[in-house]
Structure formats: structure tokens, C-alpha cells
Amino acid sequence: MNSSNKHTIKRRSFLKKSILSGGGLILGFNFYNCEADVEIAKKAIPSLEIPEKWNELNAFLKIGNNGVVTIMSPNPEIGQNIKTSMPMIVAEELEVDWKNVLVEQASLNTDWYKRQVAGGSQSIRQGWESLRKVGATAKQMLVQTAANRWSLSLNECKAQNGIVSNIMNEETLTYAELAEEASKLEAPKEVKLKDPADFKIIGQAKKNVDIEPLLSGKPLFGIDTKKEGMVYAVISRPPGFGMKLSSLDDSEAKKVNGVIDIFKFEDSQSDLRGIMNEKVAVIANSTWSAMKARKALKLSWVKSDAVENTSDHDAGLNKLLQERQKEPRRNDGDIDKAFAEADIVLEKIYEAPFLPHNCLEPMNFYADITGDKAEVLGPVQTPQWARIRLAKLLDRPETDITVGMTRMGGGFGRRLFGDFVIEAAQLSQKVNKPVQLIFSREDDMVSGTYRPASKYRIKAGVKNGEVTAYHLTEACVNGNMYDNITNFFPAGAIPNMRIDTNSLESNISTGAWRAPYTNFLAFAEQSFFDELAKEMGKDEIDLRLELFEKAKSNADAGYEYDPEKSIAVTKLALEKAKWGKARAGISQGFCMYYSHNTHVAEIADVAIEDGQAVVKKITCAIHCGIVVNPLGAINQVEGGIIDGIGHAMYGDLSFEDGKPSANNFHQYRLIRMGEQPEIEVHFVPSKEDPTGLGEPSLPPAGGAIANAIFKATGKRLYKQPFVKEDALLG
Amino acid sequence: MATYNIKVNGKMHKVEADADTPILWVLRDHLNLVGTKYGCGIAQCGACTIHVNGDAARSCSIPISSIAEKEITTIEGLSDIVRHPIQDAWREHDVPQCGYCQAGQMMSASSLIKQHPNPTDDQIDTAMRGNICRCATYKRIKSAIKTATK
Ligand code: FES
Numbered sequence: 014m015n016s017s018n019k020h021t022i023k024r025r026s027f028l029k030k031s032i033l034s035g036g037g038l039i040l041g042f043n044f045y046n047c048e049a050d051v052e053i054a055k056k057a058i059p060s061l062e063i064p065e066k067w068n069e070l071n072a073f074l075k076i077g078n079n080g081v082v083t084i085m086s087p088n089p090e091i092g093q094n095i096k097t098s099m100p101m102i103v104a105e106e107l108e109v110d111w112k113n114v115l116v117e118q119a120s121l122n123t124d125w126y127k128r129q130v131a132g133g134s135q136s137i138r139q140g141w142e143s144l145r146k147v148g149a150t151a152k153q154m155l156v157q158t159a160a161n162r163w164s165l166s167l168n169e170c171k172a173q174n175g176i177v178s179n180i181m182n183e184e185t186l187t188y189a190e191l192a193e194e195a196s197k198l199e200a201p202k203e204v205k206l207k208d209p210a211d212f213k214i215i216g217q218a219k220k221n222v223d224i225e226p227l228l229s230g231k232p233l234f235g236i237d238t239k240k241e242g243m244v245y246a247v248i249s250r251p252p253g254f255g256m257k258l259s260s261l262d263d264s265e266a267k268k269v270n271g272v273i274d275i276f277k278f279e280d281s282q283s284d285l286r287g288i289m290n291e292k293v294a295v296i297a298n299s300t301w302s303a304m305k306a307r308k309a310l311k312l313s314w315v316k317s318d319a320v321e322n323t324s325d326h327d328a329g330l331n332k333l334l335q336e337r338q339k340e341p342r343r344n345d346g347d348i349d350k351a352f353a354e355a356d357i358v359l360e361k362i363y364e365a366p367f368l369p370h371n372c373l374e375p376m377n378f379y380a381d382i383t384g385d386k387a388e389v390l391g392p393v394q395t396p397q398w399a400r401i402r403l404a405k406l407l408d409r410p411e412t413d414i415t416v417g418m419t420r421m422g423g424g425f426g427r428r429l430f431g432d433f434v435i436e437a438a439q440l441s442q443k444v445n446k447p448v449q450l451i452f453s454r455e456d457d458m459v460s461g462t463y464r465p466a467s468k469y470r471i472k473a474g475v476k477n478g479e480v481t482a483y484h485l486t487e488a489c490v491n492g493n494m495y496d497n498i499t500n501f502f503p504a505g506a507i508p509n510m511r512i513d514t515n516s517l518e519s520n521i522s523t524g525a526w527r528a529p530y531t532n533f534l535a536f537a538e539q540s541f542f543d544e545l546a547k548e549m550g551k552d553e554i555d556l557r558l559e560l561f562e563k564a565k566s567n568a569d570a571g572y573e574y575d576p577e578k579s580i581a582v583t584k585l586a587l588e589k590a591k592w593g594k595a596r597a598g599i600s601q602g603f604c605m606y607y608s609h610n611t612h613v614a615e616i617a618d619v620a621i622e623d624g625q626a627v628v629k630k631i632t633c634a635i636h637c638g639i640v641v642n643p644l645g646a647i648n649q650v651e652g653g654i655i656d657g658i659g660h661a662m663y664g665d666l667s668f669e670d671g672k673p674s675a676n677n678f679h680q681y682r683l684i685r686m687g688e689q690p691e692i693e694v695h696f697v698p699s700k701e702d703p704t705g706l707g708e709p710s711l712p713p714a715g716g717a718i719a720n721a722i723f724k725a726t727g728k729r730l731y732k733q734p735f736v737k738e739d740a741l742l743g
Numbered sequence: 744m745a746t747y748n749i750k751v752n753g754k755m756h757k758v759e760a761d762a763d764t765p766i767l768w769v770l771r772d773h774l775n776l777v778g779t780k781y782g783c784g785i786a787q788c789g790a791c792t793i794h795v796n797g798d799a800a801r802s803c804s805i806p807i808s809s810i811a812e813k814e815i816t817t818i819e820g821l822s823d824i825v826r827h828p829i830q831d832a833w834r835e836h837d838v839p840q841c842g843y844c845q846a847g848q849m850m851s852a853s854s855l856i857k858q859h860p861n862p863t864d865d866q867i868d869t870a871m872r873g874n875i876c877r878c879a880t881y882k883r884i885k886s887a888i889k890t891a892t893k
């Protein structure tokens with residue numbers, strides 16, 4: 014049952030069929046013993062001796078004959094740090110010392126792992142119980158083995174730090190001594206999980222498991238892939254949406270040193286981007302040769318009727334903002350009656366542009382579709398999606414196709430859509446060689462799946478000092494917020510509430526962008542409530558607290574957030590930010606938002622410096638259940654806040670004749686060093702299961718700074734990016 | 744195509760390349776030193792930062808023909824044992840998120856602290872403005888630079 018530490022990629026086909034009750038997880042054997050991983054591991058943790066022999070307890074873990082434990086990280090790592098935090102959860106229940114743990118990235122294996130996706134801030138939340146069971150099951154198999162040897166019952170043995178002890182005497186056996194025999198046992202159906210009060214690893218600050226290779230520049234990312242016989246590819250795609258190739262002259266390009274092939278090809282599946290684009294691929298023996306030859310191509314592109322402009326989108330969205338759906342997304346009470354009876358009616362419109370994702374590692378993928386092989390490897394947030402598409406493209410069963418995952422230089426939603434995986438496979442198939450496809454930055458920014466441009470019209474009615482009506486109308490390019498957002502605040506807090514969502518169809522490809530919809534909606538809604546409070550002559554915090562209380566007393570109104578937790582984060586943020594006791598020259602703005610199952614309140618401190626509004630500090634209070642790894646968690650929260658500020662302040666992309674207004678960082682402003690504020694993060698202590706963390710700190714940032722900027726300057730912001738608004742210029 | 748002899752991390756390498764090949768791609772594709780990253784190709788993101796004769800430079804915008812005798816240092820050669828004060832500080836603060844920008848960040852930061860052993864906030868902001876971190880780890884980067892110069 015042991016796999017030897019062979020220096021080749023070797024897959025164990027033997028599947029140990031044991032379905033855990035509840036978790037729905039199948040434990041199997043699937044270890045890759047990959048030279049690169051072992052080499053990196055040795056360098057990473059020099060004190061760790063790589064064992065001669067591994068014993069595999071299940072699909073997630075193997076124990077070496079010297080006690081070293083390898084835990085697989087099932088999900089794609091995009092910087093959300095799950096390659097550290099998911100194995101921490103397994104190690105906790107397994108009862109091993111974290112110092113003795115190595116982590117390996119798993120490949121796609123839908124038989125063994127569930128939901129190998131990086132998206133929606135769901136990896137930890139949805140993996141929590143099953144990962145704990147993985148560790149607990151293996152622990153129980155080890156303890157059972159010891160109990161069998163000592164002829165004791167399970168309760169007479171205890172596991173700790175990789176050692177099982179006989180509680181009747183001083184006898185002990187190490188996991189290393191037990192692993193081989195344990196691996197032959199059937200996995201138990203029922204296991205007992207630890208009391209969170211006894212957690213020793215979860216809740217502790219643990220460093221990124223890839224920190225050493227990151228510090229020394231080791232190959233970790235998709236773009237670092239080098240394989241025998243591999244060639245490099247770049248692709249010329251239409252420079253604008255709705256443009257078509259009309260002529261190609263590759264005579265100069267072919268003269269570039271290192272060029273292997275230049276050819277036209279078409280999108281394989283029209284449903285990938287809605288249209289079949291004709292593109293030109295350049296294959297060369299180095300990235301530079303491919304890029305240089307691509308520049309030497311003489312291509313002409315012609316406009317089809319379908320080219321779009323931001324001005325058209327604007328007009329279309331404005332029209333849709335006034336329309337009602339036949340079937341509204343939410344319709345509580347009777348808003349029309351409530352508006353007719355209201356003493357105060359406030360209506361405002363908020364606008365946001367398209368945004369590219371701009372992962373710092375541009376899209377790229379490796380594909381080897383030669384002979385019998387169908388192997389792809391690289392950075393994709395949805396490996397299973399990619400495999401389904403590849404199976405269609407290659408007309409082969411999914412089981413024939415291997416999808417490997419690398420660390421990703423950011424995802425932010427762009428890598429949910431694996432168009433580049435399909436392209437890489439098409440090219441490899443065509444040239445019959447392993448291909449590394451790389452997007453230049455320009456390719457990356459110009460062939461995006463952008464955050465769609467959107468507008469919100471928000472209207473509220475007040476009667477006798479109470480908010481009685483709320484009407485949110487969304488107009489969004491290729492839009493429609495997903496269902497549960499309609500159950501977010503202020504659902505349940507206002508008796509008459511309606512949500513209409515109207516979509517403007519467009520040929521510009523759009524998709525999820527970190528905290529989809531709410532990344533902008535939070536700002537719109539939460540600045541609206543500030544403005545509404547002012548109209549009502551009410552304190553903005555009191556208004557929110559009253560609304561949370563209303564929701565509490567309306568528990569069956571059908572909403573998803575928790576008013577208690579909303580109050581808890583609000584109060585914690587107020588206390589920590591010293592709300593109302595701000596220093597001279599500082600204006601504070603508040604925003605509370607729930608998304609990805611997590612409640613977050615943020616307070617921005619803004620000062621006017623040289624006539625400009627400057628965000629000095631963000632105080633964040635967050636309720637995300639148990640914090641698995643505070644060190645990584647704080648990094649996520651801080652990153653989300655700075656990202657939220659950066660895009661609210663500067664993020665902007667428009668289209669003219671289907672062409673995006675920016676194609677590289679000289680034209681597209683991202684937040685940079687020196688523009689980030691001081692940040693304080695406070696977690697509400699909790700024993701509840703963990704909730705999302707990679708996204709929820711982003712949405713409130715825009716709202717908090719907009720509300721603070723209003724206090725500092727007296728000017729309301731309705732449109733992103735804020736830098737385009739006068740308020741910032743004093 | 745021409746032949747160049749370039750010194751990278753203290754070692755001489757013979758490279759056959761077109762004169763206009765950026766050092767970035769020489770490092771990554773010819774010498775297999777992939778720690779230096781591509782982010783923009785136009786000196787706007789800092790992912791490709793290396794040291795040329797000890798100073799930070801954007802390798803995507805330096806053609807191999809202009810290197811001559813100059814000494815190149817990449818993240819792989821910043822310290823043999825990954826113990827440069829900047830690497831130590833990065834480890835201590837657990838700076839990376841996705842990590843893609845971090846080699847460039849550390850190369851810029853190590854060059855900064857050589858020039859300014861006790862950099863002010865403004866000096867840090869100026870020296871590091873050319874390095875984008877899309878994951879926005881700026882706060883930890885700044886703290887780590889301060890730790891490294893303590
Ligand atoms: S790749 Fe050189 S600065 Fe961006």
C-alpha cells in the first residue's frame with residue numbers, strides 16, 4: 014500500500030472506496046510523487062527530512078516513516094491563502110504538529126475532492142466540515158491501529174502531536190510506526206470532531222506554506238512552466254469587441270528568429286464568448302520571439318455592425334433604470350402605496366464603469382495534446398469547468414484529461430473563465446507539441462471578462478420618521494445580480510421593498526469580479542442610507558441600528574444577513590474607530606455590508622490635505638466565524654480594503670468602437686504604494702463555523718470613504734471612479 | 744542573432760539572442776531563472792525588477808545588447824541562503840498573498856535600503872511606487888521594509 018518516493022509523476026489508480034457519512038467525501042489514494050515538489054519542500058523546510066517511504070491514509074494525507082505528514086491542498090490557490098488554511102484544518106483534527114507538515118497542491122480529481130474551485134469566498138466555508146472529517150478519520154484509523162496492538166478500546170488511547178498513547182500506562186506509538194498498518198483499515202463511517210475550545214492549530218498565526226519558494230523566486234506559477242519539447246505561443250485577438258480579421262500578412266513576422274509557425278484559427282465553441290472570433294497564433298521557441306513576431310504581423314481588422322460605445326451603454330442603462338420588470342426580483346408590501354403616502358421621498362442614481370481584473374500574472378496555460386496525451390497545467394480558478402470544455406473540444410472522455418493546478422498570480426474572478434485553457438489546447442493540438450500560451454498585458458486587458466458597467470437607482474420613502482419604502486433598480490450590462498443579493502439588507506427592515514434588475518445585452522464579455530455586484534452595490538446603498546439619514550434629520554448610525562432592530566423583529570421576512578451580527582460589527586467598529594471622537598481635521602464615514610456569509614463594518618478617516626481628500630485610516634470589524642489563520646486572514650481583509658479603495662477611487666474602463674480605453678498600466682491606474690491608508694482589523698470572537706474572507710472586506714470600503722469624503726467636503730459621490738469627481742479636488 | 748556573455752548572480756552565461764531581447768526573457772526563457780516575473784513589459788509594474796550593478800532596474804525594458812559587463816542580480820541571487828534582511832523581513836511579516844509581484848518588490852526594496860539604510864515614509868513610497876501589488880499587500884511591504892532597516 015505504500016508508494017515509493019519515485020522521481021516520476023506516478024498516479025495511484027487504486028481507489029479506496031469509503032464514503033464518509035455527512036461530508037459526502039470519498040477518500041482515495043492519489044498521490045503524485047513529483048520531484049519538483051519534494052525538491053521545493055526540502056529547500057523550504059531544511060530541517061524536515063523527506064521520508065524514504067510514505068503511507069497514504071486517504072486522498073488528503075500521507076504519513077512518512079519518519080513522522081513527516083503531507084497534506085494535500087485540494088483547491089486552487091489564487092492568493093487567498095487556502096493552500097495554508099485548508100491543510101491547517103486537516104492537521105488540527107489529525108493531531109499532528111504543524112512543524113511536521115508539508116503541503117502539496119492536488120490536481121483536479123472530482124472523484125476524490127469536492128468543489129475544487131476558487132470563487133465566491135467559499136473554499137473554507139464549504140470545505141470546513143469535510144476537511145475536519147478527513148483529519149479526524151485518519152486520526153481514528155491510527156488510534157484504532159494502536160488500540161488493536163495494545164488490545165484496548167479506542168477510548169483507552171489518546172492521540173496528540175503525532176503520537177498515540179495508552180492512557181492506562183506510559184506506552185506510546187508514533188504515527189510513523191502506525192501508518193502502514195493504519196492505511197489498510199477501512200475508514201470509519203462516524204468520527205468525532207474536536208471541540209473548538211481544544212483547537213491548537215486553527216486560530217494560530219501560520220505562515221504561508223509557500224513562503225520559502227516565494228522568497229527565493231522558485232517556479233510556482235503557471236507562467237513558470239517549462240517542459241521538455243515545449244514551445245511558446247501568443248495570440249493576436251480582435252483589438253475590439255465586434256471587430257473581425259480582414260487580412261493577414263505574416264511575411265515579416267516569419268522572418269523573426271525562433272518563429273515556428275503562424276496560423277489563423279477560430280474560437281472552438283461559440284458559447285465561450287458568444288461569437289466565433291478569428292485569431293492569429295504565433296508559435297516560437299521563446300516568449301520574446303513569439304511576442305516580437307506577433308508585433309511584426311500586419312493585420313487589419315474591420316468593424317462589424319456590432320461595435321459598441323460607452324455612450325451607447327450609458328443611454329441604454331439610463332433607459333433601463335426607469336423600467337420595471339414584469340416579475341420583480343423582490344416585492345414586499347406595496348411600494349407605490351407607500352411612496353404615495355410618504356412625507357419624504359429620496360431618489361438617487363449611482364454609476365460604475367467596466368473594470369478589468371488585471372491579475373498581475375497575465376493569463377497563461379500549458380497544454381500537451383499530443384498523441385494519447387491530454388494534459389493541461391496552469392492557473393485556473395475552475396479546473397473542472399476547464400476539463401468539461403476540453404472534453405468537448407477534444408471529443409474525449411473527461412477521464413482521459415489531466416488538469417494540473419499551479420499557484421496563481423491573482424484571480425479576482427478572471428480565472429473563473431478558462432478561455433485560455435481551451436486556446437492552449439487548440440494550439441497544442443494544431444502544432445502537435447506541448448505549448449505554453451501566454452497573454453501579453455495588452456492581451457490580458459483587452460480580452461477580459463470585465464466587471465460589467467452598471468447603474469443603480471435607489472428610492473426610499475419615509476413616513477412619520479420611519480423608512481417605509483425602498484425601491485432598488487439595477488441596470489447592468491449583461492447583468493442580473495444573483496438571487497441571494499436580493500435578500501441582503503435592507504430586506505426585512507423596510508416593509509415595502511422592491512428590486513428590479515434590468516440587463517443590457519452586450520457583446521463585451523463580462524463576468525464575476527471580486528465580490529460580484531456587491532463590489533459596487535455596497536457603495537451605492539450605503540451612501541444612500543447616509544444621505545437618507547440626513548434627509549430624515551437622523552444620525553446615520555442610529556438609522557442603521559434601528560433598521561437592524563426592525564429586521565430582527567421580522568425574522569420571517571426572508572433575508573439572508575444576520576441583524577445581530579450586523580449590530581455586533583457596527584458597534585465594534587464604532588468603538589475601535591473612536592467614532593464621534595475623531596481628531597481635529599479628520600472626518601469619519603461609516604459603511605456596513607454583508608456578503609459571502611460574512612458581516613463587515615468599516616469606518617474611514619478622511620483628511621483634507623493640499624485641497625484633496627485623503628483616506629488616512631480604515632477601521633474594520635468583521636464577523637467571519639472562527640478565524641482559521643489570523644495571519645493570512647488579516648492579509649486578506651487588508652488586501653480587500655485597499656483593493657476596494659483603489660478601484661472605487663481610480664478603476665475605469667470605457668469602450669469606443671468596441672475597443673477598451675486602456676491596454677496596459679500606463680493607461681490604467683491601479684492603487685500603488687503610498688496610497689493605502691493605515692488599517693486596523695478586528696475580528697468578532699466567534700465559535701461558529703468559518704465564513705467567507707477573500708471578498709467581504711472589499712465592498713464596504715467604497716461606501717465608507719464616500720461617506721467620509723462627504724463629511725470632509727460636503728460633496729456627495731454618485732459615480733465611480735471617485736477621482737473623476739470634483740469633490741476630491743476640494 | 745548574436746552571442747552575448749552576461750554575468751548573472753555572479754556566474755557568466757553565454758546567450759544566443761536577438762539584440763533587442765529584453766533581459767527579462769533572457770533570464771526566464773534562456774537561463775531558466777523564472778523568479779523574475781513578467782507583468783506589463785513597459786516598465787510600469789515592477790514585477791520584472793532586477794539589480795543592474797546593484798541598482799533596481801526593470802528587466803523588461805533593458806535589451807540584452809545594452810548589458811555588456813554590467814552585473815545582474817535576480818531574486819534567485821539576492822542571497823544564497825534566502826537570508827537577505829529584506830527576505831527575512833518579508834518572511835517575518837508573511838507579506839505575500841498571491842506572491843506574484845513579490846520578487847520584484849523585494850528587489851526594489853533591497854535596492855532602496857542599500858541607498859537609504861533608514862528610509863523615510865516618503866522615500867519608501869517613492870522607491871516602491873513603480874511596483875504594483877494587485878493583491879494590495881502594500882501595508883505589509885512597508886512594515887517589512889521598516890523591520891529590515893531597524
Ligand atoms: S514587466 Fe517590467 S515593469 Fe512590468
Ligand code: FES
Pocket residue numbers: 092373422423839840841842843844845875876877878879880
Ligand atoms: S501578492 Fe499578488 S500581486 Fe502582490
